Amino acid sequence: MKTKATLLAFLLAAPLWCIAASSYPEQVFQPEIVIYFGDKIGLTDEQRxxxxxxxxxxxxxxxxDKYRLNVEMAKLRRLLDKTITGEEEAEKQIKRLFEVENALKMANLKLLIRVKNQLSVEQRKQLRELMKDFNPKKIGPSEEVEKRLQAKIEKLKKGMREMVEIGVNPENISKVTAKFQPLINAAKYKEAEEVLDQAIKMLDDPF
Known part of the structure; x- marks a missing residue:
């Protein structure tokens, strides 16, 4: 028989809303994988x-939803912490917890369906072929590019701090760097680096 501490540890360690990519049917695709192989499957700017x-x-x-989940989990924790935990009360709370978890899972699946529906039949076929021997850990910029981007980000941060210290508003630079994250999200690392280069040049002439 599981103790209440064991049950709580199980619920915390194995949240049901976190579904591994392999748990989904092959007919749907994780967004980051679609973006990663975007050039190879002819992903258009509109699709991206x-x-x-x-x-x-x-x-x-x-x-x-995750905030709501934490709230419901906290309520369950308080129930399980009682010397005597009412089964009916605990059952109702667990049902509320599962409702939030199911909402998260459903939202995630709907996202995958919307992504899939954006792809042509040929793009889906190409993507399945590309994924056969694919290691998800490869997603993202190469280690070399990542280090280069990080170095430039640090240089920008330092330069902008120095501008503020001498009373210069780096607003124009901030407007340029605002383009960086959307490009990273779209796996356009070359264009993202060009944005950083442009912003770095503005450190000497922010106007």
Whole structure:
């Protein structure tokens, strides 16, 4: 028989809303993988922008649901911490917890469906072939590019801090750097680096 501490540890360690990519049918695709192979499957700018927009919206919604999940988990924890835990009360709370988890899972699946529906039949076929021997850990910029981007970001941060210290408003530079994250989200690392280069040049002439 599981103790209440064991049950709580199980629920915390294995949240049901976190579904591994391999748990989904092969007919749907994780957005980051679609973006990663975008050039190889002929992903258009319109498709790319749609996917990035959908992911951003989904993340905002998931943030709210995860907050609700934490609230419901805290309530369950308080129930389990009691010397005597009422089974009926605990059952109701667990059902509320599962409702939030299911909402998260459903939202995630809907996102994958919307991404899939943006792809042509040929793009889906190409993507499945590319994924056969694919290691998800490869997603993202190469180590060399990542180090280069990080160095430039640090240089920008330092330069902008120094501008503020001498009373110069780095607003114009901030407007340029605002383009950086959307490009990273779209896996356009070359263009993202060009944005950083442009911003760095502005450190000497921010106007």
């Amino acid at each position: 922008e749609f996917i990035v927009s959908e992911v951003t919206t989904a993340k905002d919604s998931a943030r709210e």
